[in-house]
Amino acid sequence: MPDNIYLPSLGRIAYIKDEVVGERAIKTFHVEPLDGGWFDHDCGQCAMLSVFGRGEAMISIASSPLVKGYKQFSIMRVGRVSSAFHDLSVGDVVGIRGPYGNSFPIDDWRGKNLVFIGGGCGLAPIWPLITTAVAQRGDFKDITVFYGGRTSRDIMYRAELEKLRGSVDVHLSIDKMEEGWDGYCGFVPASVMNRDPSPQNAIAITCGPPIMIKFVIQNLNKLGFKDEQIYTTIENKMKCGIGKCGRCNVGKDYVCVKGPVYSWAELKYLPEEY
Amino acid sequence: MEKILEKKRVDDWVAALTGYEVHAPALEEGIWGYQPINGPIRLDHTNTKQPPKEFAFPQREVFFSFEQIKGEAPRLKQVMPSGPRHAVFGVRPCDGRGVPRMDKVFNDHAQDAYYNARRKNVAYVGLACNKPPSANCFCLSVGGSPVSTDGLDVQLTDLGDRYFVKAITEAGKDLMTAAGKLFADPSAADQKQLKQVHAAAVAHPQRAVNNPDQAPAKLKASFKSPLWDELAQACIGCGICTFLCPTCHCFDINDEVQGKAPLNGQRVRTWDNCQFPDFTMHSSGHNPREGTGARLRQRVCHKFQYFYENFGMHQCIGCGRCITECPVGIDIIHVVNKVVENAG
Numbered sequence: 001m002p003d004n005i006y007l008p009s010l011g012r013i014a015y016i017k018d019e020v021v022g023e024r025a026i027k028t029f030h031v032e033p034l035d036g037g038w039f040d041h042d043c044g045q046c047a048m049l050s051v052f053g054r055g056e057a058m059i060s061i062a063s064s065p066l067v068k069g070y071k072q073f074s075i076m077r078v079g080r081v082s083s084a085f086h087d088l089s090v091g092d093v094v095g096i097r098g099p100y101g102n103s104f105p106i107d108d109w110r111g112k113n114l115v116f117i118g119g120g121c122g123l124a125p126i127w128p129l130i131t132t133a134v135a136q137r138g139d140f141k142d143i144t145v146f147y148g149g150r151t152s153r154d155i156m157y158r159a160e161l162e163k164l165r166g167s168v169d170v171h172l173s174i175d176k177m178e179e180g181w182d183g184y185c186g187f188v189p190a191s192v193m194n195r196d197p198s199p200q201n202a203i204a205i206t207c208g209p210p211i212m213i214k215f216v217i218q219n220l221n222k223l224g225f226k227d228e229q230i231y232t233t234i235e236n237k238m239k240c241g242i243g244k245c246g247r248c249n250v251g252k253d254y255v256c257v258k259g260p261v262y263s264w265a266e267l268k269y270l271p272e273e274y
Numbered sequence: 275m276e277k278i279l280e281k282k283r284v285d286d287w288v289a290a291l292t293g294y295e296v297h298a299p300a301l302e303e304g305i306w307g308y309q310p311i312n313g314p315i316r317l318d319h320t321n322t323k324q325p326p327k328e329f330a331f332p333q334r335e336v337f338f339s340f341e342q343i344k345g346e347a348p349r350l351k352q353v354m355p356s357g358p359r360h361a362v363f364g365v366r367p368c369d370g371r372g373v374p375r376m377d378k379v380f381n382d383h384a385q386d387a388y389y390n391a392r393r394k395n396v397a398y399v400g401l402a403c404n405k406p407p408s409a410n411c412f413c414l415s416v417g418g419s420p421v422s423t424d425g426l427d428v429q430l431t432d433l434g435d436r437y438f439v440k441a442i443t444e445a446g447k448d449l450m451t452a453a454g455k456l457f458a459d460p461s462a463a464d465q466k467q468l469k470q471v472h473a474a475a476v477a478h479p480q481r482a483v484n485n486p487d488q489a490p491a492k493l494k495a496s497f498k499s500p501l502w503d504e505l506a507q508a509c510i511g512c513g514i515c516t517f518l519c520p521t522c523h524c525f526d527i528n529d530e531v532q533g534k535a536p537l538n539g540q541r542v543r544t545w546d547n548c549q550f551p552d553f554t555m556h557s558s559g560h561n562p563r564e565g566t567g568a569r570l571r572q573r574v575c576h577k578f579q580y581f582y583e584n585f586g587m588h589q590c591i592g593c594g595r596c597i598t599e600c601p602v603g604i605d606i607i608h609v610v611n612k613v614v615e616n617a618g
Contacts, residue, residue, distance in 0.1 A: 004387045006337045006527070006541070007352055034347060052340045052348045053531045053539055079557030093347045210560075236562060237554050239527045242384040245546070246524030247554050249572075250562075251494075252580035257383055271497045273562045 005242055008050055008095030010034040013088055014070055019156040020149075025077045026121055026156055027086055028062070030070040031096060038096070041065055042103030043128040044233060044261045048241045049073065049081070050095035051088070057081035058238040058256070060125035061099065064132040071096070074124040074156060100241040101260050104129050104205065104231060113142040115197045117216050119188045119208025123147055123156055125233050125260070126207045130164075137167055144197055148173035148188040152181055171195060189215035192223075199224040205231045210274075217264055227265035234259055234267070234274040250274055275441035275450055277457035278464055279430075284437070285314050290453035291361055294397075297329070298363040308362060317364050317430070320407035321593065325369045325520035326362050327376060330393040333545050337388065337527070341538040353540075355388060360396040361449055365426060368413045368593040370400045372520030373425030378585050379523045388543070397445040400426035404475050410594025412607055415482035418592055420475040431468055438468045484611050486578070486588060492617035493579040493610075501616055503567035505609050508602040511566060513547035515596035515604070516573060521581075521589045524548055548572050574609055 015030035031049075041047070041061050050056040057079065063072035077086045088094070106129060114133055116126055133140050145168055149155040152174050161170055173184035173191040184191045189212065197204070204225055206216045213232055220230050236248035236255045243254040250273045253259070262270075279287065288296050288311060299319035300309040306322045308329075335355070342348035380389035403411070403420035413419060423429045427446035431438040438460060441447040450457060460468075483489065496502075516522040526546040531539040546553060549569050555561040563569050581589035590606065597605045 001384050004352060004354075005384050006388070006543075007350065010347055010350075012347075050529075050541075052342055052541075053529050053537050055529045056527060082557065093342075095348075095350075235556070237556055239525065239546075243382065244379060244384075244386060244523065244525070245527070246548065246576075247546070249576075249580065251497075251575075252583040273568075 005097070006240075008048070008056075008097040009038050010093050011038075011071075011096045013090055013092045013094065016088070016090055019074055020076075020154050022153065024120075024154065025086065026074055027077075028072060028074045028156075029085065029088075030063075030072055031094060032070045034093060039099055041071070041099035043106055043132055044103040044125065045099035045101050046241075046256075046260065047071065047073075047096050047098035048100065048238075049085070051081060051084035052095060054084035055081050056095070056239070058100065058235075058241060060233075060260075062124040062127045064128045064135060066132060066135055072127075074121060074127075076121045098241065100256050102258065104261050106132060109203050110139040111201075112140065113198070113200070113202040114140055114144070115202055115204040116143075116145045116147075117188060117192055117204060117206040117208075118145070118147045119212040120149060120154065121156065122206075122208030122212070126205050127157065129205060130168075134164060134167060141201065142169065143167070144169040144171070144195075146171045146173070146188060146192050146195070148175070148184075148191055150175050152178050187215070188212050189219045192216060193219050196223055199226070199229060203229055203231065207233050227268060228263050230264035231261060232264065232267065233261050236274055275447050276460055277439045277450060278433075278460045279437045279439050279457050281435055281437065283456045284317070287453045287456050288315050288363070290456070291449065293359060293452070294361040294449075295358045296361045296363065311363075315363060317401055317432075319364060321366045321369070321595075322364075323595070323599070324518060325372060325593065325595070326365050326398065327369075327372060327520050329360055329362055329396045330373075330389055331376060331380075331523065332392070335388050335543040337541045337543060339538070339540045340529075341536055343536040348537075355391045355395075357395070361399060362396060363399045363401075365398045365400045366403060366407065366593070367400060367420055367422040367424075367426070368411070368418055368591045369520045370398060370425035371413075371418050371422055371591040372593075373398065375521045375581070375585075375587070375589055375591070376523060382584075397427040397443075397449055398425065399428040399430060399446075399449065402429060402431040402472065402475060404432055404471055405478050406480055408594045408598060410481060410597040410607075411592065412481045412483060412594060413592035414476070414480050415484075416486055416588050416590050416592040420478070421472045431471055433464065433467050433471060436464075438464060481594075481607055483578075483592075483607055485614050489578040489588070489610055489614055490582045492614040493575050496613050496617045497571070497575075499613060499616065501613055502571040503565065505604070505612065506566040506570035509549070509566040509570060509604060510602060511549050511551070511569070512601060513549040514599050514601070515606075516547050516549060517545060518595040518599055520591060520593060520595075521577070524553070548576070570604070570609070574606060574613070577606070578610055
């Protein structure tokens with residue numbers, strides 16, 4: 001930890017891409033350290049980003065820890081700071097501090113089958129895990145990705161997902177049929193049931209809207225996944241990132257410190273305050 | 275170090291503390307509050323309306339300033355608290371017990387440089403409560419005592435025309451040695467009187483949380499109890515309970531912009547409040563603590579369950595401010611007792 005945990009480092013926006021346009025716009029940013037290096041992170045951790053004059057927001061780090069030159073963030077335009085990010089241009093400088101929170105226990109999962117289930121912008125928090133597993137492909141058995149958006153225009157990382165095919169089993173879905181769509185049509189939990197992945201030697205990781213997560217977990221249980229084989233991430237409003245500002249707690253634990261990654265075996269016993 | 279100080283010499287002691295900014299309770303428009311002292315000191319207060327937490331955790335703390343000329347990188351300038359040492363007189367034992375609780379929050383997992391810079395610069399001169407200063411005092415039932423020295427650097431006990439002065443820490447000894455000549459050694463009679471006064475203080479009846487040891491488990495079991503909504507029905511969400519609490523530490527961090535070209539301003543920490551709906555509301559509009567019941571539960575469970583689970587002690591120190599000042603009569607003693615009792 002630095003001496004002053006609240007003082008951010010500076011990062012330069014090196015790349016911006018429109019992932020999803022429209023009302024629920026998502027942009028992807030690459031942020032490079034302005035002066036030399038900065039912190040390393042693990043899969044699932046977050047960083048507090050700031051646009052000076054607008055404030056700070058906690059965002060999942062969407063790049064693999066193996067990527068050293070920049071950190072990737074995919075941000076939906078919803079609030080004050082996320083909107084400020086959407087107004088930035090390449091070359092603009094932002095604040096960044098972290099990393100915060102726990103991480104996915106990827107080392108415990110080597111030799112296993114991985115089943116990723118994402119919806120909407122919920123692909124971003126698990127993207128570092130997917131890309132790390134793909135980079136270390138020999139360490140894992142089958143890798144399957146289920147991912148869905150409301151419409152085909154809401155599918156983020158589309159090109160990157162297509163590139164995974166061959167080494168990863170990718171199943172894309174949209175909620176309602178569109179002309180020319182050759183993936184699954186329906187909600188993500190149904191898309192999972194359509195392929196009934198085996199719980200044998202497998203870990204399932206899901207992230208997305210709360211309602212999606214709820215039904216995904218129910219379906220995974222039906223398929224025989226035990227609670228300790230299911231992982232998800234939760235989010236709450238955060239200001240400090242270090243368990244002091246007092247708002248992101250679920251029961252006694254601050255999500256910014258003990259989360260955001262939980263197994264369903266842990267999470268199902270916590271109060272529903274997320 | 276134990277000494278006797280005649281009451282009429284207290285002002286001389288304060289005057290001798292030349293290296294310190296001295297604060298003590300002062301009565302202003304009917305309200306007791308800590309004020310910087312330039313003249314005679316009064317220690318006949320009940321308790322201050324605001325606890326002394328502001329000395330380490332002020333309502334507003336500037337973290338850093340920023341300036342950004344268009345096309346250039348922003349320049350950040352850290353603003354670390356500095357200034358004279360503070361000696362805070364008249365701190366009640368309950369508020370003293372708030373200090374180590376705040377120390378834990380601001381040093382657990384990660385150290386808060388701003389809090390610690392202020393904290394190491396302040397010494398607390400406590401005043402034992404010969405009788406409860408408020409009808410809502412309940413320190414005894416939450417593990418405290420009207421003669422507790424926890425969190426204090428010096429303890430004063432009123433012995434009529436003189437104070438029994440006890441140094442609790444090295445910082446407290448420094449305060450006393452700064453005016454060594456004013457102090458006399460206590461006689462056997464002084465020691466005897468101290469014991470009597472303390473025994474009477476502890477024996478004075480107080481209100482009480484009935485089963486504080488059972489509270490964490492019983493509250494945990496009552497998370498989904500309909501009592502929370504019922505007990506919070508009158509709540510108007512004003513947040514006075516937490517703003518006046520010696521152990522409430524929640525805060526917000528915001529950027530305050532002073533000018534647009536070049537962009538300049540400050541990143542500022544201010545007290546925040548778990549009783550406000552915005553406190554936990556996501557940008558999406560989803561709120562994990564919707565309704566006053568969920569927010570009352572958060573306040574009470576933080577004080578009597580979560581903090582206990584994390585640090586092995588209740589966060590509530592029993593000062594009674596949240597009860598006395600609540601405009602709609604929500605009473606944390608009643609709430610805890612009712613929920614715990616109802617949990618069976």
